[in-house]
Amino acid sequence: MQESAVRRSRKWREPFTFYLLISPWLIGLVCFVLGPVIAAFVLGFFKWDLISPPRFIGLQNYREMLFIDPLFKKSLAVTLIYVGVRVPLAMLTALWLALMMNQKVPGIGLFRTIYYLPSVVSGVAVSMLWIWVFNPNFGLMNGLLNLVGLPGPGWFSSPDWALPTLIVTSLYTVGSAAVIFLAGLKNVPEHLYEAAWLDGASAWRQLVSITLPQLTPTILFNLIMTIISSFQAFTEALIITNGGPVNSTLLYNLYLYQNAFTYSKLGYACALSWIMVAITLALALYTLKSSSKWVYYEGGE
Numbered sequence: 001m002q003e004s005a006v007r008r009s010r011k012w013r014e015p016f017t018f019y020l021l022i023s024p025w026l027i028g029l030v031c032f033v034l035g036p037v038i039a040a041f042v043l044g045f046f047k048w049d050l051i052s053p054p055r056f057i058g059l060q061n062y063r064e065m066l067f068i069d070p071l072f073k074k075s076l077a078v079t080l081i082y083v084g085v086r087v088p089l090a091m092l093t094a095l096w097l098a099l100m101m102n103q104k105v106p107g108i109g110l111f112r113t114i115y116y117l118p119s120v121v122s123g124v125a126v127s128m129l130w131i132w133v134f135n136p137n138f139g140l141m142n143g144l145l146n147l148v149g150l151p152g153p154g155w156f157s158s159p160d161w162a163l164p165t166l167i168v169t170s171l172y173t174v175g176s177a178a179v180i181f182l183a184g185l186k187n188v189p190e191h192l193y194e195a196a197w198l199d200g201a202s203a204w205r206q207l208v209s210i211t212l213p214q215l216t217p218t219i220l221f222n223l224i225m226t227i228i229s230s231f232q233a234f235t236e237a238l239i240i241t242n243g244g245p246v247n248s249t250l251l252y253n254l255y256l257y258q259n260a261f262t263y264s265k266l267g268y269a270c271a272l273s274w275i276m277v278a279i280t281l282a283l284a285l286y287t288l289k290s291s292s293k294w295v296y297y298e299g300g301e
Contacts (some may be wrong), residue, residue: 006210044271049264061271072272075255079165082251083230086167090218090226094174098181099207112182119175123235130169131156131240156241159248166249170236173202173229177222185211216295224284231280252276 019026046062047052066074101112118126134155135139143153153161192210201209214218234253237243243250243258254274260269 023280032279040270040273043267044274046267047265048267050266051264054267057267062275064268065271065275071247071250071255075250075252077229077246078250079233079252082163082167082233085164086170086230086233087226088224089167089225090171090174090177090230093171094177094222095181095215097174097178098185099211101152101178101182102185112179116175116179118172121172123149124239126169126172127236127239130236132168134165149259157245159245160254162241162245162248166236169240170233177226180222181215184215188214215297216291217297220291220295224287225281227287228280229285231285 006058027056043054045056045058047057047060048054085185087193097272101108101115134142136154136157139152139155141155145152155165156162188211192214193206196206196210232253233251234257237251237254241249243254245277252272253276256272259265259272
């Protein structure tokens with residue numbers, strides 16, 4: 001009887017100890033993640049200006065979004081273009097950097113640090129730097145173009161150039177993806193390259209037939225993370241252009257922020273946020289689902 005009681009006490013004590021140890025994380029999850037997520041979903045059905053009490057309006061926020069608000073469609077279109085161009089550019093740039101950092105040359109550790117550092121620098125500080133680099137009057141980029149006799153465009157002040165420039169400047173954060181690619185490259189079996197070299201395969205053939213297939217799980221991870229981070233783009237658009245000129249860089253998150261804290265339409269902003277969650281989730285799940293056709297796992301189908 002006493003042994004049974006000790007066993008029951010131990011069976012109860014171990015789960016209690018486990019949940020006690022992770023309770024700080026659980027409290028943070030409920031208070032700062034799940035709580036705001038649920039609150040945002042509920043507030044999407046209310047009209048609230050942060051001052052007066054919330055008023056239930058049902059699906060009116062979503063009807064306004066789909067049939068009345070022209071800036072919703074504009075911001076969504078700008079964001080889809082931004083994501084559609086930035087994601088492949090970021091992936092290719094990160095992979096190229098990883099291939100360069102995988103070379104066995106003196107001082108390569110220093111170069112790896114240099115390439116990674118920009119991804120941890122404050123977005124506000126980097127945005128201020130890009131404002132100076134691409135200033136049409138005294139910026140560094142137009143100064144370099146003038147040295148070779150080429151006229152510089154308006155960059156961020158031009159409706160035609162603002163979004164492409166914003167996409168290019170956003171690539172400074174690819175260092176983290178490059179480090180993940182580098183880790184994947186380190187896991188590619190060396191004997192595969194040795195066999196390919198003995199068969200006379202060129203460097204390009206080794207890249208296409210060995211490196212990329214072996215790297216597909218890492219590519220999948222970086223692809224999903226890059227898609228999510230691209231949809232979350234906000235800081236650069238706010239600091240550099242604030243959505244201009246003529247809404248050419250009005251990213252979805254920036255428009256959401258303006259509705260919440262500039263126009264005091266918090267309920268509408270919450271509805272906007274859930275549309276973005278749905279789009280991002282659908283695209284991420286589609287990417288994950290399609291991975292069965294192109295991702296190679298060693299030892300499995």
